[in-house]
Amino acid sequence: MYLTNEEERILKGDRGEEKRIAMEILVALGKIYGASRLIPVKSAQISGISYKSIGEAGIRWLRSLSKARVVVPTTLNPAGMDLERWRFMGIHEDFARKQLEIIGILRGIGAEITCTCTPYLAGNRPSFGDHLAWAESSAVCYANSVIGARTNREGGPSALAAAIIGKTPLYGYHLDENRRATFKVRVLADLKDMSDFGALGYWTGALIKSGLPYFSGIREPDDESLKALGAALAASSNASMYHVEGMTPEFRMAIKDEVEKVEFTNKDLAWVYDELTTFRGKKVDLVAIGCPHASLKEMEKIANMLAGKRIANGIKLWIFTSRAVRRTAERIGYIRAIQSAGGEVYADCCMVVSPIEKLGFESIAVNSAKAAFYLRAMSGIDVVFGSLKRCIDIALRGRL
Numbered sequence: 001m002y003l004t005n006e007e008e009r010i011l012k013g014d015r016g017e018e019k020r021i022a023m024e025i026l027v028a029l030g031k032i033y034g035a036s037r038l039i040p041v042k043s044a045q046i047s048g049i050s051y052k053s054i055g056e057a058g059i060r061w062l063r064s065l066s067k068a069r070v071v072v073p074t075t076l077n078p079a080g081m082d083l084e085r086w087r088f089m090g091i092h093e094d095f096a097r098k099q100l101e102i103i104g105i106l107r108g109i110g111a112e113i114t115c116t117c118t119p120y121l122a123g124n125r126p127s128f129g130d131h132l133a134w135a136e137s138s139a140v141c142y143a144n145s146v147i148g149a150r151t152n153r154e155g156g157p158s159a160l161a162a163a164i165i166g167k168t169p170l171y172g173y174h175l176d177e178n179r180r181a182t183f184k185v186r187v188l189a190d191l192k193d194m195s196d197f198g199a200l201g202y203w204t205g206a207l208i209k210s211g212l213p214y215f216s217g218i219r220e221p222d223d224e225s226l227k228a229l230g231a232a233l234a235a236s237s238n239a240s241m242y243h244v245e246g247m248t249p250e251f252r253m254a255i256k257d258e259v260e261k262v263e264f265t266n267k268d269l270a271w272v273y274d275e276l277t278t279f280r281g282k283k284v285d286l287v288a289i290g291c292p293h294a295s296l297k298e299m300e301k302i303a304n305m306l307a308g309k310r311i312a313n314g315i316k317l318w319i320f321t322s323r324a325v326r327r328t329a330e331r332i333g334y335i336r337a338i339q340s341a342g343g344e345v346y347a348d349c350c351m352v353v354s355p356i357e358k359l360g361f362e363s364i365a366v367n368s369a370k371a372a373f374y375l376r377a378m379s380g381i382d383v384v385f386g387s388l389k390r391c392i393d394i395a396l397r398g399r400l
């Protein structure tokens with residue numbers, strides 16, 4: 001891999017130990033994937049910042065880089081708790097202390113404490129063609145597919161290394177040839193709710209495992225549906241990009257050669273809801289919305305659905321979003337509407353990367369295929385996967 005003189009000096013340690021470590025990571029990655037050189041990135045997004053995910057080993061590694069400084073705008077993925085309202089969530093002091101240390105280190109190296117998987121809704125929206133080093137899989141999928149920016153699915157360490165150096169190896173989704181479709185999915189099912197798009201993403205990912213799908217037959221999906229589609233696709237596969245005919249910015253260049261084709265029918269749609277629903281009882285403990293983090297439009301919808309109503313006793317409704325969206329929702333009055341009905345809105349964290357299994361919840365209803373998949377896999381929690389309306393109905397009625 002070609003390195004400039006300055007990059008060689010960094011690698012030798014002439015610019016300090018932290019930069020050397022960061023450069024070593026990027027060069028190792030570049031060699032593994034056959035990158036020809038490093039390219040500058042416009043921003044970085046670091047994942048794996050929840051104490052639940054990285055534990056003691058992760059904190060030790062972060063401490064070793066605490067003297068570094070990021071050189072490009074850098075945001076963070078959700079942490080394990082609302083950084084301001086963690087006591088209210090029921091987070092244990094020991095967990096909070098560790099989590100706050102992680103955040104303190106990252107703040108110290110210059111990262112913005114924007115802990116969200118939707119940085120593009122919280123002031124870090126790239127432009128078409130921008131090269132990025134983002135780590136969270138749903139954000140990566142959205143940036144590549146919906147915006148037309150270019151990022152690989154970085155790991156936490158490689159995103160941090162890219163933030164410190166301001167560059168990333170040129171391979172994978174940064175190159176035109178890897179942004180072409182390898183698979184066509186003709187959508188025959190009636191997709192009505194954003195959870196249906198999540199179901200489509202989950203089904204496709206489970207089928208292809210890796211590659212790049214091209215969807216046709218989808219009529220005017222909104223932004224929320226596209227975010228749900230990519231999140232679930234990236235959860236059930238290695239895919240970090242998709243095209244939607246007539247919709248996403250690179251769909252015209254997507255098909256070069258003949259590719260395999262499948263159809264997604266109403267029967268497949270129903271199969272996903274059944275497959276991801278593992279809870280067979282009558283009453284869940286928690287209804288959790290906001291995977292990926294809820295947009296302002298979702299907050300508005302939820303506030304309207306709850307207007308003048310009350311969450312049933314014995315069940316909780318938690319909405320997860322970014323600080324930026326929560327601030328705006330607060331000004332408009334959505335937060336008040338949700339709280340008046342008995343719901344709560346948390347920022348900086350989510351149902352998957354927070355220690356939800358330690359908060360006394362055993363069953364959760366979600367409208368996200370990604371959350372349904374990971375809650376079961378990572379936290380061993382039983383799940384009901386349904387539309388937003390169904391989830392809010394469960395919260396209001398107190399039962400399925």
Ligand code: F3S
Nearest residue numbers: 117138291292350352
């Ligand atoms: Fe975001 Fe957490 Fe879902 S990081 S995409 S809300 S699992």
